[in-house]
Amino acid sequence: MLTTTALSQSQLRAVSGWPSAAQPLAVLLEIARDLTRGLAAHDRYARLLDAVCRAVACDAACLLRLEGEVLHAVSARGLVPRALELSFPRREHPRLDIIVGSARPVRFPHDSSLPDPFDGLVSGAPGGVAHVHDCLGMALTEGGEVVGALTLDAFGAGSFDGLSPEFLELLAALAGAALRTSALIEALERRAQHREQLAEELQRSIAAAHSGSLLGHSPALSRLLRDIAMVAGSDLPVLITGETGVGKELVARQIHAASRRAREPLIHVNCAALPEQVAESELFGHVAGAFTGALRDRAGKFEVASGATLFLDEIGELALPLQPKLLRALQQGELQRVGSDRTHKVDVRVIAASNRDLEREIARERFRSDLFHRLAAFPLRVPPLRERR
Numbered sequence: 001m002l003t004t005t006a007l008s009q010s011q012l013r014a015v016s017g018w019p020s021a022a023q024p025l026a027v028l029l030e031i032a033r034d035l036t037r038g039l040a041a042h043d044r045y046a047r048l049l050d051a052v053c054r055a056v057a058c059d060a061a062c063l064l065r066l067e068g069e070v071l072h073a074v075s076a077r078g079l080v081p082r083a084l085e086l087s088f089p090r091r092e093h094p095r096l097d098i099i100v101g102s103a104r105p106v107r108f109p110h111d112s113s114l115p116d117p118f119d120g121l122v123s124g125a126p127g128g129v130a131h132v133h134d135c136l137g138m139a140l141t142e143g144g145e146v147v148g149a150l151t152l153d154a155f156g157a158g159s160f161d162g163l164s165p166e167f168l169e170l171l172a173a174l175a176g177a178a179l180r181t182s183a184l185i186e187a188l189e190r191r192a193q194h195r196e197q198l199a200e201e202l203q204r205s206i207a208a209a210h211s212g213s214l215l216g217h218s219p220a221l222s223r224l225l226r227d228i229a230m231v232a233g234s235d236l237p238v239l240i241t242g243e244t245g246v247g248k249e250l251v252a253r254q255i256h257a258a259s260r261r262a263r264e265p266l267i268h269v270n271c272a273a274l275p276e277q278v279a280e281s282e283l284f285g286h287v288a289g290a291f292t293g294a295l296r297d298r299a300g301k302f303e304v305a306s307g308a309t310l311f312l313d314e315i316g317e318l319a320l321p322l323q324p325k326l327l328r329a330l331q332q333g334e335l336q337r338v339g340s341d342r343t344h345k346v347d348v349r350v351i352a353a354s355n356r357d358l359e360r361e362i363a364r365e366r367f368r369s370d371l372f373h374r375l376a377a378f379p380l381r382v383p384p385l386r387e388r389r
């Protein structure tokens with residue numbers, strides 16, 4: 001009586017339609033072992049795809065994560081690097097839509113007329129498009145929920161002949177588990193990072209809270225305090241102006257403290273202290289690999305401030321190229337991290353301050369008037385002491 005462990009690879013291939021490439025069992029074992037390894041997400045995905053490509057000879061392979069109705073390529077082989085920046089709404093990509101909607105691996109006829117999501121993205125194919133090719137895909141599930149997809153493409157029609165559905169389903173199950181594991185680890189990391197950033201901001205808020213509240217009872221200051229009380233309860237963007245030292249930061253803190261977001265920290269960004277090359281990532285975050293030194297995905301101040309208040313201090317110093325992106329975040333409550341086209345929704349109340357004459361900055365084309373008008377939905381001028389004798 002033969003036992004399974006004794007079956008040689010060739011016997012196994014002969015019996016079960018296991019791929020003829022490298023040791024399929026060894027590869028599956030490797031993938032399974034990786035599940036418990038502490039790997040960074042993109043390493044985990046890369047190792048998974050390497051293993052898949054060793055188990056199944058193919059010309060291109062892609063691992064995609066499903067978020068809502070959109071698939072995001074998280075790792076790829078045989079595709080141009082740009083493929084990793086793209087997102088694939090399943091409704092716009094019939095092949096991906098079929099794959100995600102199917103409980104079993106899907107194989108498309110080699111001359112199928114359905115457009116391939118990777119047309120123009122396959123490195124090594126003439127013109128980037130492989131007109132006739134073998135295309136295979138499987139939905140990746142975890143706990144019954146579709147979490148992504150794995151696609152394999154080969155130039156030669158019939159390349160995937162003889163691959164047994166059982167082998168593919170096993171591969172899909174392991175790939176699904178790998179995707180889920182990474183998503184869970186990333187969520188934990190994001191939460192830890194968010195907590196860390198919040199703790200930093202809370203410490204700062206506590207330190208600043210000791211700087212006391214606005215002192216003064218002159219008519220000008222009473223008017224200011226009334227305006228603060230009036231606008232605090234709304235989510236209107238406030239632009240605080242006034243000379244240096246008049247207490248703009250104090251006013252910002254007072255508005256936040258009287259708002260419905262007071263339980264959250266006031267997230268402070270000094271735009272004058274942001275070097276241009278990191279300003280965008282500081283505000284909007286970045287994804288791993290977006291630039292040298294971007295080793296991990298990182299949330300920006302806008303995301304950290306979601307549900308809270310963002311204080312954009314010295315807003316007049318914000319670099320011009322960044323202003324449209326800020327305007328978009330204010331107008332639509334959404335942003336994209338540096339290096340990604342994925343949209344993040346944020347719920348942020350923005351308070352900005354400047355000791356510059358912003359209208360003059362607009363006249364000098366150093367500040368955008370549309371951004372100014374958006375920020376100054378509720379302008380507040382803090383009068384200098386000499387006007388409050």
Ligand SMILES: Nc1ncnc2c1ncn2[C@@H]1O[C@H](COP(=O)(O)OP(=O)(O)OP(=O)(O)O)[C@@H](O)[C@H]1O
Nearest residue numbers: 211213214215216243244245246247248249250355
């Ligand atoms: N009305 C006030 N009551 C109490 N403290 C005040 C008042 N105005 C200013 N201060 C104090 O003066 C200092 C400067 O205030 P703040 O940092 O808010 O100035 P600012 O308007 O932001 O100036 P800059 O434009 O230089 O950033 C702070 O220590 C603040 O506590």
Ligand SMILES: [Mg+2]
Nearest residue numbers: 248249313353
């Ligand atoms: Mg200030």
